[in-house]
Amino acid sequence: MKRTTCQKLAAIGFFVFGAFEILGMLMLFVPQEYLPAQLEAQPVFWAWMSGIYGISRLIAGYAIHANKKWGMVFGLMLCLTTMIVAPTIVPFGIVDLVLTVGITLCLLYAYYGEEKIFSA
16 A cells, blocks of 8 residues: 555544544533443533544644645644544543544555664
């Protein structure tokens, strides 16, 4: 697979993931009895966090699509924080983790390609 293809896949992944996160702000309008137990305590907090992460992912996707190095670093930082936080938010964290691992692999392949760790 080409490095540019992985870069495009990572950007698309961030756009899709960001759109889902922004849709998470709809929690503000859902009655609390329909929310999962993990989100019932602070639905406003989780809705705002979802919106912030969603906007951040859209920015990272745009920067990666525009071939900016800071976009790749920003995207990797978002992926790292998502991998740390995702296991605490079951069942949504499982989907977050799967998407994040795929995007991280695409970003790393886009940057390093098939370079070897040590040249023999």
